[in-house]
Amino acid sequence: METSPEAEEPPNFLQFTDLASENVGGKVLFATDDFFAPAENLLKSRSPEFKADEFTEFGKWMDGWETRRKRMPGVLFPAGHDWCLIQLGIPGIIHGFEADTDFFTGNYAPRFSVQAACLQQEEIPEIAPRGIKIGTAATNEELESINKLKSDNWSVLVPMAKLKPGYVGKSHNYFAVSSQRRWTHIRLNIYPDGGIARFKVYGFGQRDWSTVEPNELYDLVAMENGGVCVGFSNAHFGHPKNIIGVGRSKSMADGWETARRLDRPPILQRDGKGALLMPGSEWAIFRLAHPGVITQIEIDTNHFKGNFPDTCRLDGGVLSAQEEEDGVVRKWEVKQDLNWQPLLSVTKLSAHKRHFFDGRSLRLRDVITHVKLTIAPDGGVSRLRLWGFAQSVLSADH
Template identity: 35%
Template sequence: MAPLADEMAYKLDAVEATSLGPDEIDPTFRSSCIDLVSATLGGKILACSDQWFAEAANLLTPTAPIAQPGKMVFTGAWYDGWETRRHNPEPFDWVVMRLGVASGVVRGVEVDTAFFTGNYGPAISVEGCFSGDDDEVVSWRGGRGRWQTILDARPCGPSRRFGWKLAHDDNGRAYTHVRLNMYPDGGIARFRLFGRAVPVFPDDAEAVLDLAAAQNGAVAVSCSDQHYGTKDNLLLPGRGKDMGDGWETARSRGRDHVDWAIVRLGAAGRVQSFVVDTAHYRGNFPQKVAIHALAWQRLDAEPAAADEAWREVVAPTKMGPDQEHQLPCADPDALVTHVKLTMIPDGGVKRLRAYGKRMA
């Protein structure tokens, strides 16, 4: 990395990080982190140096990039990503974005150059800051401002996912905004910023919150299957736009089959009620769902689906299409850290809510 760093006129702090191959990225981050800048979570592009060929907003699209060979638009060939003009006179192009959570601690970075073959960005870096003022952050543009290095300059190549796991998280330093720098210009299809949300909880300990919301720090840690839609979608805000942004499993054929997803709540608390939303699932909603809960003490592992500590807090309950199902918790006084949603036998659920009071 030294030769690449020496070429950069804009100096960054050296950061210790492990490079990850395309097949290592999801197993490394998806059970312990969320994508802090995902558009579905509320991540937003605030400004960029250039987006002549393709808009920077595409970077935050949650779905995988696509290609449409031969499709031409006014600016040239169509690309599903962010692409800037050639011959950038500055050291790098940049895009500033606000996280989709109040703030977040970063664990890793992914840059995907899918379908950018002769026009990919040869190198990237990532910086972050903590600010309550979008205008202030945008005013720094490509300058130093108060940016702090998250990931120093790293080489990229054509049409591939590149990942980096940070060795340290700056002692839990939280960021509200990040800037992705691309040296010197070119194209990137997707940008992911893996980490954990740092929610701003109300001072009132009696306030009822959705403890299963990603924005409140919840993470979907494991599931039995996610053939059509990922478990992480269960924790997103809103009710989504179609069947593609929920959790949906493959059709089952065996008797007594069930599918399950385990969620680590954003804070330990006492859950009063749940909502299971089957929005947009009209012919493929589960026949029934059940919910189990436990208070998990271990820090070195997450609970398994078959752990004996799970206790049923919602008995198997019939589901219907395209609606929010209000489900009271059978034990609202119990302390809960994790919940397990079970679909009987399979199907799709858009969102899971767990309303309760966090432990003071």
């Protein structure tokens, strides 16, 4: 399995979902030590912060996971280094990791490695909730329980590698992974001790579609089922991958919001049907988790009150893997010959509202693999749900 250290340019896998984020249900099951700061901080979705004058009874307050300084090998735990286990919020295919050491300068973990496993629910022992605790190490009882997973034998996705200290502009450590297996759990090892601010696991979800009922409705674009954003025109304030996230959005930051278009006219007018007379639009393209027939649509503008789009439309189509790859490389330029078909006609949207559409509104009843959401002229959408029946497409290269 190949891995690559951080490159000068941010890697492409940052466009995928953080499968371990607290926002999608990721959680820490076990950590050898949480003396200065708990491992749960690793999975926070917001950026790390630094409070210069804040201390706890155990030492400097840090926004990350920081263990005590080791003084003897094998003390507390026989591995001789610290580690934690993370249950992914969305099991799936992993394309890369990010270890952010932001603000950890003289106390960062100098090396780390990553292991992974795909576990069935019955393989996971009963583990007591950790709570948020500092100044502690795992108990012998906790270690005995977690050792049943034999995590030291899990597959190695990133061999031991050096990390950089958390100075401004240099704290992000990226590692690409080439693996097509589905993973559910991660073991993060640090050598021998120290701190990491954030740990992100980039990829896309994968459901076992062989177990689904053919007559059951599924959200075919949901990231937890394997939907993924493969292109967009603008993501100034929020990435469109957010709109296929878990649950309703928590804030505008948990949605897709574009910049205000600079080609909007100084004086706004409407046509005879009430639509704004404005040029241009913004768009995002998604690969469905599974090809299928869409029967119900939800477009949610939750939290977008003074910045929702005026209208939206949806188009669908069948794209091969090669056509998708070409689209990504060419940034989905207009001249690319793709067979988009109308799924939902141009439709007015309202502020801070869930909009539902069913068979009476939908124009496309064929199996599709991809959708294109177009908003006009600009603004924000919090969620897109595409409920339908999973079906195969013999002509698509999937």
